[in-house]
Amino acid sequence: MKDNATQAANIGKFQNSLVTADGQTRASVALSNPETLWFNTGTLCxxxxVNCYIASSPTNDALVYIAADEVRAYLDQIEERQWPIREIGFTGGEPFMNPEMIEMTRAALERGYEVLILTNAMQPMMRRTMREGLLELQRDYGGKLTLRISVDHYRPELHDEERGKGSFAKTLIGMEWLRDNGFKMAIAGRTVWGDSDADSRAGYGAFYAEHGFDIDPQDPGQTVLFPEMDESIEVPEITTACWGILDKSPDAMMCASSRMVIKRKGAERPAVLACTLLPYSPEFEMGETLAEAEADVHLNHPHCAKFCVLGGASCSG
Incomplete structure (x- = not known):
């Protein structure tokens, strides 16, 4: 359900999946090249x-822990559907809160997929069992595993403004452990503080150099800078005409190349979503199977416009 701020800012918009408020045909995106299948490991963090798009917290279990056997079932479906998947992504919540995180990661790696884990690199990742499991995965599949660390800003005080006092220092400890053990790392930052892209990348570059992190600040796959997803801001609806006007291709949208599997609290089985950013919007739930998830996605949400079409962002590596 859209919140009151969204409804106020975009009154009359995003009501009909096929038609915009002014009667034009709404843009849609086909699953033209499925490269990434995401698994939400649960919303607990x-x-x-302050601004978590999925409202993760120590108490939010709206999306419960997904199990390794459930992940394996979808890996089987990838092969059955012959999807050309390159990458399996794990997001949360904090993935290392899920007790089966190492087993799920190994299940994907042993089938030859690249794996991307989104983490804050704090205490859950640094528990002994997780560190031991990660070291085993690094030994067996190191070239295929990347951990993308949430560093909202390279300045500790701004990062802590978002994540709580002392968070930067704790994340830095985790990153140093990953560095010392040869793990591939990437960074997810935010543009909420108004820095230019060039200034942000220069700042992250200095941070990497200071700590000896082998991360390229200029590579958008290694240093990912996300636009803020403020649902109180008015955004335009995307029509079929917008592709030509904006010189954009639907094939470049995130939903052309990815889907996300979640498990809702109380549900018997997981479900597949069109988008990693919209876990609480029922109209973007496509069914329980990858076959059902091959349907087109109608861009009927403010995030579709602001984050993907206009912002040009993608969660994938």
Whole structure:
């Protein structure tokens, strides 16, 4: 359900999946090249950020822990559907809160997929069992595993403004452990503070150099800078005409190349979503199978416009 701020800012919009408020045909995106299948490991997190798009927290279990056997079932479906998947992504919540995180990661790696884990690199990742499991995965599949660390800003005080006092220092400890053990790392930052892209990348570059992190600040796959997803801001609806006007291709949208599997609290089985950013919007739930998830996605949400079409962002590596 859209919140009151969204409804106020975009009154009359995003009501009909096929038609915009002014009667034009709404843009849609086909699953033209499925490259990434995401698994949400659960919405529980060790911290509560000020602006978390999925409202993760130490108490939010709206999306419950997904199990390794459920992940394996979808990996089987990838092969059955012959999807050309390159990458399996794990997001949360904090993935390392899920007790089966190492087993799920191994299940994907042993089938030859690249794996991307989104983490804050704090206490859940640094538990002994997780560190031991990660070291085993690094030994067996190191070239295929990347951990993308949430560093909202390279300045500690701005990062902590979002994630809580002392968060930057704790994340830095985790990153140093990953560095010392040869893990591939990437960074997810935010543009909420108004820095230019060039200034942000220069700042992250200095941060990497200071700590000896082998991360390229200029590579958008290694240093990902996300636009803020403020649902109180008015955004335009995307029509079929917008592709030509904006010189954009629907094939470049995130929903052309990815889907996300979640498990809702109380549900018997997981479900597949069109988008990683819209776990609480029922109209973007496509069914329980990858076959059902091959349907087109109608861009009927403010995030579709602001984050993907206009912002040009993608969660994938």
């Amino acid at each position: 060790n911290i509560e950020c």
